[in-house]
Amino acid sequence: MTGSRERVLARVRAALADVPADERPEDVAVVRDYDRAHAGGGEAELFELLADRLVDYRASVREVAVEPGGDAGAAVGAAVAELLAGRGAGRLLLPPGVPADWTGALPDGAPALLRDDGLAVAELDRADAVLTGCAVAIAETGTIVLDGGPAQGRRALSLVPDRHLCVVLADQVVASVPQALARLDPSRPLTWISGPSATSDIELDRVEGVHGPRTLDVLLVRTG
Amino acid sequence: MTATFVGIPPFPEAAREAAGNAQLRHNLRRATHTIRDRRAAVVGELDDWGRLRAAGKAIKERTLRHLDVHLERLEAAVTAAGGHVHWAADAAEANAIVTRLVKATGETEVVKVKSMATQEIGLNEALAEAGISAYETDLAELIVQLGDDLPSHILVPAIHRNRAEIREIFLRTMADWGRPAPADLTDEPAALAEAARLHLRERFLRAKVGISGANFAVAETGTLVVLESEGNGRMCLTLPETLISVVGIEKLVPTWDDLEVFLQLLPRSSTGERMNPYTSTWTGVSPGDGPQEFHLVLLDNGRTDVLADSVGRQALRCIRCSACLNICPVYERAGGHAYGSVYPGPIGAILTPQLHGAGGMSAADAALPYASSLCGACYEVCPVAIDIPEVLVHLRSRVVEGPGHRAEKAAMGAAGWALRDHRRLTRLQRAASRMRDLVPRHLPGPGAAWTSTREVPEIPPEPFRDWWRRTRGAAAGGAR
Structure with missing residues (x-):
């Protein structure tokens, strides 16, 4: 039903009678003299800022240091095993494309690995945690962006389980x-995550933990 | 929600009653002051805030001046990405479209993301009439829906409720809507949030139809953007098979890059965070990920009337952050309900009368431009620099140019006649000085309303120019 399409467009055009007929949309000036970035410094400073901002929003941050020429995948795997050892085994959900190394150090069957091949929502709900990568991380705002690419999968995977373990690699920061926007593809469905789910709806005071994962563990992988 | 704004008395009356409610004033003061401080802190972090604000204003102006072109671009991009676009001239048409789309799925339940547009058109009520239950999933909307209450704030519709009241509402009503609240529920915000999580979980997991609005719609790419905190938005946007988004035609931005401005302006202005916990963007449908059926309903419902007023048009730049409500001394004391609209506070005072404005303003709408002291704090904090005081004054002039207001028009006409000629003014001032002891403190007749909250200014014993000439006129010279 598009019956009102022409009616709405005609009303819009009539309302804009004061706009000169020869003015094109791009002719309206937008001065973009704001900063492209507020944070300066090199990789180390950005990592520090990202970690600081994540912790500020009650995410837990674990730095995974890798020696130059060292095995990053194995280091991630060891950190994942340590993080999950603390809290009972349960089921760990894995999107397609998670490197085998990341789960390589986990004891057999603890947690049980649940690989997404189009699982029903009820099955996702049985997972205790999910392990993903990301597309981009923004230091200034403590934000991780998932774009459905490798090791991320569809959006529901990082939503339904109560705990989200997210691996951030150095070149993603x-x-x-x-x-961040310049690196992202608008045609892909994106999820921007800044800390665990939260609400300010009770007396405008922030409380963590509503419908999304209540625990967000970020693994920051750095070489050197 | 069966409650409605229809029948709420005009602002002065409603505000007088609200200002006498001590609990309400306490709740509002506490909440607005908390958020003011947080906003100021995160805005202060950015040295280029003023330049971001100017860019946000300019991008919205660029959009509005060629809105027809951008709407057509958006339609083409959404359609190319597998979505369906519908156009609604008014609320009734939008509600009919959404009702038809939900019915086509065979479902009788929908889950909703908080959306000002669907509140504005009364979608939940329209769906209920068609036998479809709409479940609000945002915590504050849930509190309003369960309490059979009305929203009183753009961002936090239940801002007028404190934690003890929320606990009471949950205990009393959750069982009627689904999973009951735990019997030992405390009024700790974390416990209340947990109760909402458990209450809605089952509903999210089985939902087949989701309904949302959008914070932004990118014309060039066809991408919709929703900012939220709790994850209820992600649930509604991701898990159902069908997604219907009702979006006002002013929500557009021309390009993807434009989001770099608004994704900095909105979270800091709104919740006082560097970034809100979750932002979702989607373009049409994505095979294997999220709803495979997507409908976009583009809503006019009075927006083109606002657009037609070259002064009032700037209200359409609004990105619904609610910073103007949180800073406003009038809102802080009167509360949101007094504005009688889903859009309360300073932005509501200029948006509501204009959205309703086609057929002349009602008495309630005509009162709204006066619900302000014109202090200008709202303009200062507005992330897209809407000059709310300018529009308020502009709308006041529209009100007095309309029918009625005979006494005011006569008084203004007389003032104009007196001020046009300095000799005439001097004669009138001298006459007034001679009669100064006869003027009562409170005026009779049409002047009574004006002096019910003000005193008649004291008339000096002699006009200023006479005093000047008498005391130093000869020395200064020049006075006639």
Whole structure:
């Protein structure tokens, strides 16, 4: 039913009678003299800022240091095993494309690995945690962006389980929102995550833990 | 929700009653002051806030000046990405479209993400009439829906409720809607949030139809953007098979890059966070991920009337952050319900009368432009620099140019006649000075309303220019 399409468009055009007929949309000036990034410095400073901002929003942060020429995958695997050892085994959900190394150090069957091949929502709900990578991380705002690419999978995977373990690699970290948008593809469904789920709806005071994962563990992988 | 704004008295009356409610004033003061401080802190972090604000204003102006072109671009991009686009001229049409789309799925339940547009059109009530239950999933919307209450804030519709009241509502009503609240529920915010999580969990997991609005719609790419905190938005946008998004035509931005401005402006202005916990973007449908059926309903419902007013048009730049409510001394004391609209506070005072404005303003709408002291704090904090005081004054002039207001028009006409000629003014001032002891403190007749909250200014014993000439006129010269 598009019956009102022409009616709405005609009303819009009539309302804009004061706009000169020869003005094109791009002629309306937008001065973009704001900063491309607020945070300066090199990789080390960005990592520090990202960690600081994540902790500020009650995410837990674990730095995974890798020696130059060392095995990053194995180091992630060891960190994942340590994080999951603390809290009972249960089931760990894995999106397609998670490197085998990341789960390589887990004891057999603890947790049980649940690989997504189009699982029903009820099955996702049985997972205790999910392990993903990400597309981009923004240091200034403590934000991780998932785009459904390798090791991320569909959006429901990082939503339904109560705990989200997210691996951030060094080359995925940018300083600012403008830098992040430039790296992202709008045609892919994106999820921007800044800390665990939260609400400010009771007396405008922030409380963590509503419908999304109540625990967010971020593994920051750094070489050197 | 069966409650409605229809029948709420005009602002002065409703505000007088609200200002006498000590609990309400306490709740509002506490909440607005908390958020003010948080906003100021995160805005202060960015040295370029003023430049971001100017860019946000300019991008919205660019959009509005060629809205027809951008709407057509958006439609083409959404359609190319596998979505369906519908156009609704008014609320009735939008409700009919959504009802038809839900019925086509065979479902009788929908889950909803908080959306101002669907509140504005009364979608839940329209769906209920068609036998479809709409479940609000945002915590504050849930509190309003369970309490059979009305929203009083753009961002936090239950801002007028404190934790003890929320606990009481949950205990009393959750069982009627689904999973009951735990009997030992405390009023700790974390416990209340947990109760909401458990209450809605089952509903999310089995939902087949989701309904949302959008914070932004990117014309060039066809991408919709929803910012939220709790994850209820992600649930509604991701798990159902069908997604219907009702979006006002002013929500557009031209390009993907434009989001770099608004994704910095909105979270900091709104919840006082560097970034809100969750932001979802989607473009049409994505095979294997999320709803495979997507409908976008583009809503006019009075927006083109606002657009037609070259001064009032700037209200359409609004990104619904609610910073103007949180800073407003009038809102802090009167509360949201007094504005009689889903859009309360300063932005509501300029948006509501304009959205309703086609057929002339009602008495309630005509009162709204006066619900302000014109202090300008709302303009200062507005992330897209809407000059709310300018529009308020503009709308006041529209009100007095309309029918009625004979006494005011006569008084203004007389003032104009007196001020046009300095000799005439001097004669009138001298006459007033001679009669100064006869003027009562409170005026009779049409002037009574004006002096019910003000005193008549004291009339000096002699006009200023006479005093000047008498005391130093000869020395200064020039006075006639």
